Amino acid sequence: MNNYFIILAAGKGHRFSLKKPKQYIDYKGKLLIHHSIDKAIKSKLFHKIVVVISKKYKKKFNKYKGSKFIFINGGKERKDSSLNALKKLRRYKPKNILIHDAARPNFSIKLLNNLINNLKKYNAVVPFISSQDSVKYNVNNKYFNLDRRNIFFTQTPQAFRYEDLYSLSVKQKGEVTDEATLFINNNLKVKFIAGENTNTKITFSEDIKTHKTYFGIGFDIHKLVRNKKLYLGGASIPFHSGLKGHSDGDVILHAITDSILGAMRKKDIGTYFPNTKKFKNIKSAKILKPIVDNLTKSNFLINNLDINLICEKPKVSKFRNKIINSISKLMKLDRDLINLKGKTVEKLGLIGKEEAIACEVIISITKYD
Ligand code: ZN
Numbered sequence: 291m292n293n294y295f296i297i298l299a300a301g302k303g304h305r306f307s308l309k310k311p312k313q314y315i316d317y318k319g320k321l322l323i324h325h326s327i328d329k330a331i332k333s334k335l336f337h338k339i340v341v342v343i344s345k346k347y348k349k350k351f352n353k354y355k356g357s358k359f360i361f362i363n364g365g366k367e368r369k370d371s372s373l374n375a376l377k378k379l380r381r382y383k384p385k386n387i388l389i390h391d392a393a394r395p396n397f398s399i400k401l402l403n404n405l406i407n408n409l410k411k412y413n414a415v416v417p418f419i420s421s422q423d424s425v426k427y428n429v430n431n432k433y434f435n436l437d438r439r440n441i442f443f444t445q446t447p448q449a450f451r452y453e454d455l456y457s458l459s460v461k462q463k464g465e466v467t468d469e470a471t472l473f474i475n476n477n478l479k480v481k482f483i484a485g486e487n488t489n490t491k492i493t494f495s496e497d498i499k500t501h502k503t504y505f506g507i508g509f510d511i512h513k514l515v516r517n518k519k520l521y522l523g524g525a526s527i528p529f530h531s532g533l534k535g536h537s538d539g540d541v542i543l544h545a546i547t548d549s550i551l552g553a554m555r556k557k558d559i560g561t562y563f564p565n566t567k568k569f570k571n572i573k574s575a576k577i578l579k580p581i582v583d584n585l586t587k588s589n590f591l592i593n594n595l596d597i598n599l600i601c602e603k604p605k606v607s608k609f610r611n612k613i614i615n616s617i618s619k620l621m622k623l624d625r626d627l628i629n630l631k632g633k634t635v636e637k638l639g640l641i642g643k644e645e646a647i648a649c650e651v652i653i654s655i656t657k658y659d
Contacts, residue, residue, distance in 0.1 A: 299323045385451065514531040524542075
């Protein structure tokens with residue numbers, strides 16, 4: 291296993307409309323740069339993984355411990371960063387070297403294997419994809435057509451015999467955009483292999499507009515009192531008592547409201563509906579509605595809602611359908627996305643003595659931009 295992997299991640303990402311370089315944005319659940327490192331580890335193909343970074347971001351790599359990893363500082367330009375890494379590896383006498391841009395997180399392990407296999411026969415192996423678009427070029431304000439069958443887009447990782455790449459890199463004066471350029475400029479043979487359409491470079495912020503999912507939790511408890519109607523999830527439930535509260539005491543709707551506010555990071559129900567005269571005896575559906583409306587207006591969609599109703603009685607199984615239908619209607623939410631569980635407390639405490647009902651809710655929502 292005389293293979294070494296170099297990841298270039300010292301770029302400042304000027305073309306990216308973000309404050310931090312693109313390799314440090316969150317992408318599909320982790321930092322963009324971590325995708326390349328994790329894939330190199332998973333492939334088990336490499337003796338060492340060298341990551342060329344800017345000193346400022348060193349602590350973003352704290353989780354990568356052990357002698358497999360080498361973190362070094364980048365140079366002024368890409369070619370300087372690449373040369374720094376090649377020099378660092380010299381003492382290990384590497385045979386094969388793969389160089390990769392951190393801005394391409396979506397390459398496959400199959401591609402890594404393919405590159406390394408081809409190095410048995412070739413000194414330089416570069417993946418490419420053909421052009422899907424028509425291409426023109428401009429000379430002195432005159433436009434010319436290029437035959438797109440002759441156009442190739444090179445990708446990374448690119449694979450080389452270490453000695454060849456090292457000697458070319460040491461001699462290279464001007465900036466190069468990839469290592470294949472070095473070989474082509476020096477009239478050396480490059481073996482082109484099929485790249486991957488999904489292995490695109492993350493360059494513009496549109497590329498990384500991902501849908502973000504959030505969770506929220508809600509809890510509520512109210513005392514049961516005689517001579518009051520019982521409302522659960524907006525449905526009227528026949529029972530010997532109702533829930534005491536500033537409002538109709540609907541524990542389910544209150545817990546749902548708080549779970550939404552939690553997922554949206556917008557404080558709690560008391561912030562918007564304090565125990566003031568204005569909200570005395572308010573129907574809980576009227577509390578929930580503006581919160582759900584705001585959720586929809588802010589481009590959130592509810593993925594699912596899971597409810598625990600904690601009481602000795604009434605028996606949830608008896609009223610499950612009625613309650614779920616009511617919540618579904620109030621929230622304009624498909625009833626298949628709502629789950630209601632009944633939970634007793636072994637006759638313990640206030641709830642066990644049928645003097646109170648509690649409810650907890652978890653909601654999952656996704657923001658679509
Ligand atoms: Zn409440």
